[in-house]
Amino acid sequence: MQHQIESVLNELGLIIESRKGGNSESSYVARLFNKGEDTILKKVGEECTEVVIAAKGGHPYQIIYETADLLFHVMVMLSHYNLSLDDIARELARREGMSGLEEKASRNDSPLDGKSI
Numbered sequence: 455m456q457h458q459i460e461s462v463l464n465e466l467g468l469i470i471e472s473r474k475g476g477n478s479e480s481s482y483v484a485r486l487f488n489k490g491e492d493t494i495l496k497k498v499g500e501e502c503t504e505v506v507i508a509a510k511g512g513h514p515y516q517i518i519y520e521t522a523d524l525l526f527h528v529m530v531m532l533s534h535y536n537l538s539l540d541d542i543a544r545e546l547a548r549r550e551g552m553s554g555l556e557e558k559a560s561r562n563d564s565p566l567d568g569k570s571i
């Protein structure tokens with residue numbers, strides 16, 4: 455299962471990267487990149503809302519479907535900022551073994567303090 459998650463996400467990440475500068479007529483991802491930041495962020499926002507609605511509806515497949523849409527659009531957003539799920543995995547690994555409460559208390563020392571990316 456671990457392998458399946460990694461290979462599916464890696465493959466999708468490569469496909470998304472390959473769509474930069476591509477043709478909006480033949481590729482949805484290229485269309486998002488060509489439309490730019492505001493369109494990509496709007497899609498992420500919409501998909502978040504759709505996940506919440508699906509979760510409240512309680513149908514497992516609907517939750518899976520909408521979460522897949524959200525994850526896909528988050529990957530497009532990360533790619534727009536030249537980031538990837540590798541960067542997110544690194545951050546999650548850094549947090550491993552630290553309770554959420556400790557982590558919250560340590561946020562004052564966050565590398566993001568006083569900086570924007």
Ligand SMILES: N=c1c2ncn([C@@H]3O[C@H](COP(=O)(O)OP(=O)(O)OP(=O)(O)O)[C@@H](O)[C@H]3O)c2ncn1[C@@H]1O[C@H](COP(=O)(O)O)[C@@H](O)[C@H]1O
Nearest residue numbers: 466469470473480481482483484485497500522523526527
């Ligand atoms: N995983 C996905 C994926 N998930 C969702 N979507 C698209 O994301 C959009 C979701 O939008 P909504 O649910 O809001 O539906 P909508 O109202 O029709 O969308 P909008 O008109 O508002 O954009 C739909 O157009 C879906 O087809 C995806 N489009 C592409 N991929 C992957 O990206 C690859 C490259 O896609 P292309 O760039 O189109 O070749 C594909 O082979 C897939 O692997």
